[in-house]
Amino acid sequence: NAGVTQTPKFRVLKTGQSMTLLCAQDMNHEYMYWYRQDPGMGLRLIHYSVGEGTTAKGEVPDGYNVSRLKKQNFLLGLESAAPSQTSVYFCASSYPAAYEQYFGPGTRLTVT
Amino acid sequence: SQQGEEDPQALSIQEGENATMNCSYKTSINNLQWYRQNSGRGLVHLILIRSNEREKHSGRLRVTLDTSKKSSSLLITASRAADTASYFCATDSGSARQLTFGSGTQLTVLP
Numbered sequence: 315n316a317g318v319t320q321t322p323k324f325r326v327l328k329t330g331q332s333m334t335l336l337c338a339q340d341m342n343h344e345y346m347y348w349y350r351q352d353p354g355m356g357l358r359l360i361h362y363s364v365g366e367g368t369t370a371k372g373e374v375p376d377g378y379n380v381s382r383l384k385k386q387n388f389l390l391g392l393e394s395a396a397p398s399q400t401s402v403y404f405c406a407s408s409y410p411a412a413y414e415q416y417f418g419p420g421t422r423l424t425v426t
Numbered sequence: 427s428q429q430g431e432e433d434p435q436a437l438s439i440q441e442g443e444n445a446t447m448n449c450s451y452k453t454s455i456n457n458l459q460w461y462r463q464n465s466g467r468g469l470v471h472l473i474l475i476r477s478n479e480r481e482k483h484s485g486r487l488r489v490t491l492d493t494s495k496k497s498s499s500l501l502i503t504a505s506r507a508a509d510t511a512s513y514f515c516a517t518d519s520g521s522a523r524q525l526t527f528g529s530g531t532q533l534t535v536l537p
Binding site: 363 | 435457459461466467468469470471474514516518521522523524525526527528529530
C-alpha cells in the first residue's frame with residue numbers, strides 16, 4: 315500500500331496563477347483533510363470531506379476550493395494564488411471509527 | 427487559531443536522556459493525540475489518550491493528561507538520535523474528528 319500520496323511535491327507559482335493539488339489514498343478511508351503548515355507553527359485545517367461528493371470548510375478556507383469526486387481522491391484548488399498561500403500543504407485521511415489520521419508527505423508551494 | 431501551545435519550543439538533549447514535552451489546550455476535549463514529524467516529512471501518529479484516561483504508555487512513550495489543567499505531557503525515555511523530530515499535540519472535535527494542532531516542540535537528540 316502506498317498510503318497517502320500527494321502530487322506535486324514542489325511547485326512555484328506567480329501571484330494570480332491557479333493550480334490544483336492532488337491527494338490520493340489507497341486505504342479506503344472515508345474522511346480526508348487538507349492542512350497547511352507555516353514555519354514554526356502546527357497544522358491548520360483548510361477543508362475536509364466525510365465522504366465522496368461532500369466537502370466542508372475548516373479553520374482557514376479562504377482562497378481555496380476542494381472537490382471529492384472519488385472516494386480515494388481529494389483535490390485542493392487555488393484559483394488565484396497569493397504570496398500568503400506560500401506554505402507546505404498536507405493531506406490526511408482516516409476511518410470514521412478511528413481518530414488517527416494518516417498523512418501524506420506534503421507539497422511545498424511558493425507563491426512569488 | 428492554534429488549540430494550544432507546546433513547551434518548550436525547542437529541546438536539545440544527549441542520547442540516552444529522557445525528553446519531556448508539554449502541551450496546553452483551550453477547550454474541552456474527547457481525546458488528545460501526539461504526532462511526530464521528521465524534517466521534510468508528513469506527520470506520523472504516536473499515541474492517543476482519551477479524556478477519561480490519566481496516563482498511557484507505548485514502548486518508550488509515556489503520555490499524561492490533566493483535564494483540570496487542560497494540559498498533557500509526552501515523555502520519551504532513553505532517547506535516540508532517531509527521535510530527532512518535531513512533536514505536535516492535537517485535539518479532535520466535530521463530527522469528522524477535525525484535528526487542531528499545537529505549535530510543536532523541536533526535539534534534537536545529540537549522539
